[in-house]
Amino acid sequence: MAADSGKRTPQRGARQASQPWRQQFDSWLAHHRKVARDSNQRLWRAPVASLLTWLVIGVALALPAAMLVLLGSLQGVSAGWENAARVTVYLEETVTESRARELQQRLATQAGVSGVEFIHREQALAEFREASGLGEALDYLNDNPLPHTLLVTPQDGQRSAEAIDALVANIDGLADVARVQVDLGWLQRLNVLAELLGRAAWVLALMLAAAVVLVIGNTIRLAIENRRDEILVARLVGGTDAFVRRPFLYTGVWYGLGGGIVAFLLLQISAWWLSGPIDRLAALYRSNFSLSGLSMEGTLVLLLVAVALGWLGAWLAVKRHLDAIEPE
Numbered sequence: 001m002a003a004d005s006g007k008r009t010p011q012r013g014a015r016q017a018s019q020p021w022r023q024q025f026d027s028w029l030a031h032h033r034k035v036a037r038d039s040n041q042r043l044w045r046a047p048v049a050s051l052l053t054w055l056v057i058g059v060a061l062a063l064p065a066a067m068l069v070l071l072g073s074l075q076g077v078s079a080g081w082e083n084a085a086r087v088t089v090y091l092e093e094t095v096t097e098s099r100a101r102e103l104q105q106r107l108a109t110q111a112g113v114s115g116v117e118f119i120h121r122e123q124a125l126a127e128f129r130e131a132s133g134l135g136e137a138l139d140y141l142n143d144n145p146l147p148h149t150l151l152v153t154p155q156d157g158q159r160s161a162e163a164i165d166a167l168v169a170n171i172d173g174l175a176d177v178a179r180v181q182v183d184l185g186w187l188q189r190l191n192v193l194a195e196l197l198g199r200a201a202w203v204l205a206l207m208l209a210a211a212v213v214l215v216i217g218n219t220i221r222l223a224i225e226n227r228r229d230e231i232l233v234a235r236l237v238g239g240t241d242a243f244v245r246r247p248f249l250y251t252g253v254w255y256g257l258g259g260g261i262v263a264f265l266l267l268q269i270s271a272w273w274l275s276g277p278i279d280r281l282a283a284l285y286r287s288n289f290s291l292s293g294l295s296m297e298g299t300l301v302l303l304l305v306a307v308a309l310g311w312l313g314a315w316l317a318v319k320r321h322l323d324a325i326e327p328e
Contacts, residue, residue: 032246039250043258050258053219057259060212061306062266064205065294069267071198073291087164089150089171090179099176100148106174107152112167117151124149147178209309216255216313220248224321231322241322248318249311256310260303268293 043050089107091100100118108116124146154167164182172180224231234244271293278291294302 035246036250036253039247040254043251043254050255053215053255054258054262056215057212057255057306057310058262058266060208060215061259061263061302062270064201064208065263065298065302066267066270067197067201067204069271069294069298070291071194071201086182087152087154087168087171088181089152089177090181091148091150092176092178093147095148095176097148100150103174103176104150107150107171110170112155112163114153114155116153119149119151121146121148209305212256212259212306212309213313213316216252216310217317219255220252220314220317221321223248223251224317245315245318245322248322249314252310252312252314252317253307254310255314256306256308257303259310260306263306264294264299264302 089103091103095103097120104116104118107113121144125144152167152171154164168180168182171177231244271291275291
């Protein structure tokens with residue numbers, strides 16, 4: 001029995017030694033919960049001021065987020081247009097149908113070409129007559145002025161601007177080819193414009209993020225001034241800097257989270273309100289463009305960024321103003 005008790009004594013001592021650390025962690029965690037709850041309740045005691053702050057933060061976060069969502073939708077649509085691009089090859093007017101068929105087979109065997117469609121000159125004239133509405137005027141023509149045409153579809157991996165330019169240069173050098181046309185110039189300009197708007201959106205996002213930090217910092221500064229007496233008492237009884245700083249950091253987090261939720265609601269309401277007219281406009285242009293709200297990943301990123309900005313603004317305000325409050 002003595003031997004058994006001797007063996008259990010070290011285990012009991014180690015267990016007793018680990019209990020203070022566990023108690024300290026439980027106490028630290030309980031204090032965090034209490035401070036977070038009290039900070040939240042303080043905000044709801046002044047609902048008008050808190051709501052106005054959340055609205056300001058939400059609008060500041062929603063503006064760049066809306067621009068980034070819109071640019072993402074435009075880039076997705078432009079990628080679909082680029083994938084559907086085809087190269088139009090106009091042959092010489094003297095090229096016969098048999099010669100045009102030979103060129104069709106030749107182009108179909110080239111690298112980077114998915115398929116080649118032959119359009120007879122009579123078919124082209126009939127389509128132009130139907131689409132233009134100039135049927136009576138075309139009846140006065142003695143001859144068909146349109147040549148045979150080949151529509152070359154690049155392969156999926158060969159639809160970049162560089163690959164299209166190389167394919168056009170290769171086709172343009174062939175005999176009996178009058179002109180090669182690819183309708184990607186406007187798409188390239190659209191991509192450049194989208195890149196410019198994307199950079200402008202990020203610049204706006206950085207500027208408004210700084211504004212959010214300043215708004216939360218100023219709000220926390222006012223909260224520090226209103227609770228000056230509490231801070232002095234806490235320092236007199238030995239409260240650490242982390243203990244005194246913690247309520248204001250949680251207040252900044254709640255401000256940021258509330259602003260992120262307001263921004264999410266603004267984005268969803270705006271997308272719902274604008275989706276109908278945008279869908280009708282896209283249908284008129286036979287486009288698959290659609291405006292959608294934030295995805296789950298985008299919503300999570302928005303809330304995390306909002307919380308981070310709230311914490312940063314609170315930390316800067318506390319770092320600057322709390323150190324100046326010292327008991328005399």
